[in-house]
Amino acid sequence: MKLNNNKINITFILPSLGAGGAERVMSFVAQNIDATKFNTTLLITDFEKNNAFSVTGITTIYLNKTRVLNAIPSLFKYVLNTKPDIVISAIGHVNTVMAYISIFAPKTKFVSREVNILSLLKSYELKSNFLGSFLSKRRFRYFDKIVCQSIDMRDDLKNNLNVSPDNLIVINNPITDNFTFNETSRKNNSILHFITVARLKKQKGHERIIQVLKKLDFPFHYTIIGDGPEKESIFNDLKTANLLQHVTHIENTKDVTKYLNENDLYLQGSFVEGFPNAVIESSAVGTPIIAFNAPGGINEIIEEGVNGFIVENEKDFINRLKNINEVYPFKNEEVSDCVMKKYHKEIIIKKYEDMFLSLMN
Incomplete structure (x- = not known):
């Protein structure tokens, strides 16, 4: 040696x-x-x-x-x-x-x-x-x-x-150095703000997140960060669902930490992953996750009720979103600690x- x-x-x-x-x-x-x-x-x-x-x-x-x-x-x-x-x-x-x-x-x-x-x-x-x-x-x-x-x-x-x-x-x-919990950098929103950071391709499941969001009966804003081959299809789906006015799209940015801090929930739609960096990074800054159940480390990262929830279908996803503050309140520092102790x-x-x-x- x-x-x-x-x-x-x-x-x-x-x-x-x-x-x-x-x-x-x-x-x-x-x-x-x-x-x-x-x-x-x-x-x-x-x-x-x-x-x-x-x-x-x-x-x-x-x-x-x-x-x-x-x-x-x-x-x-x-x-x-x-x-x-x-x-x-x-x-x-x-x-x-x-x-x-x-x-x-x-x-x-x-x-x-x-x-x-x-x-x-x-x-x-x-x-x-x-x-x-x-x-x-x-x-x-x-x-x-x-x-x-x-x-x-x-x-x-x-x-x-x-x-x-x-x-x-x-x-x-x-978890790389940019993604740490800082209570003072977190933003208090008047309505729920959601975010997804992922390449715009089939594997990432943006279309099933859109299917969830169009069924919500309360105000929200959704930020999509990423670019890719499914961009046109995704924005056609957003237009059909009458959601464009609720969406901000950012193709590329070096300020992912800033945007994660500004949002209340990370939405994960992937059908399959390797080990999703954006999910652990969201948790690291204190933003909890709701994710469809999928292979690729999701069940290793998310501890139910501590830093997020794993759901099996659209109905469960919608239910979690509707009750996220009243029934399932998260403590942002605990959301961060949950992944910091492992990654x-x-x-x-x-x-x-x-x-x-x-x-x-």
């Missing part, structure tokens, strides 16, 4: 530093693991000009490629020339590439961080070509360890993709460090 003056050399590989949750979480881990034990490099296949946020304190390399496919020769050359002790990658297509590069670097430990429940996700994503699907499904056999964000994700890989449980480890996402950055970063150390033993 390489420690102290002979640190463990780890390279984190991502397609970009865009606005996605995987990019934010993995770059956060890279910047916060113990610098006395690990020498960390962040390798990005995209261009620096496309960054949605900054990274400091670690070596960052940009391959300046428009697609991961175009970066394969550079990734291959990097791994063979630098010979890192550990390579950890995230997001499916990058993981697939690194799995097959690992064949040529037997002394390097390769770690994959998965981002979704793959057996269910296929219902909401475009089908890949035969070769891509073939290579993707077989990538897991080449990794020394596979990080699952939730128990549901681990069980899916074990039961549906026949991945050995010895190669699987559950490490939830950390504080120090807890999650240590789990990553322990995994890295165990790989080198």
Whole structure:
């Protein structure tokens, strides 16, 4: 095991530093693991000009490629020339590439961080070509360890993709530094304010939240943060439901914390998740959640009546919303404590460090 003056050399590989949750979480881990034990490099296949946020304190390399496919020769050359002790990658297509590069670097430990429940996700994503699907499904056999964000994700890989449980480890996402409880920053609203922060795509279930909201018989305001391929469909649904006057849409923002603080409830409509960052971040600032029951860590994050509720159908969702203040009052500080005790950055970063150390033993 390489420690102290002979640190463990780890390279984190991502397609970009865009606005996605995987990019934010993995770059956060890279910047916060113990610098006395690990020498960390962040390798990005995209261009620096496309960054949605900054990274400091670690070596960052940009391959300046428009697609991961175009970066394969550079990734291959990097791994063979630098010979890192550990390579950890995230997001499916990058993981697939690194799995097959690992064949040529037997002394390097390769770690994959998965981002979704793959057996269910296929219902909401475009089908890949035969070769891509073939290579993707077989990538897991080449990794020394596979990080699952939730128990549901681990069980899916074990039961549906026949991945050995010895190669699987559950490490939830950390709460990053911006999301902390501050009573003075919370806003008191005269009517209920709801918010959802998610990419506008089928998987996220915006349409079933709209079906709930159009049946409410009291005043409210709903903020949607995000952009994506279903934007036109979602706003057509809002128009049909006569809800446009109750909605604020923000495509991209660096002030998610501010908006979460300004709202009374986070509404989660997803059909399937990996481990929803926006849900733990909402709870971290003290904003409780009402979520449809769905695989992907929802039942790990939400403690019934403490930081939110999980509902089975529209009727239950509406009932919770109608009675949220009178029957189900939340204490904002308890909402925050509920997730901080499980997902504080120090807890999650240590789990990553322990995994890295165990790989080198």
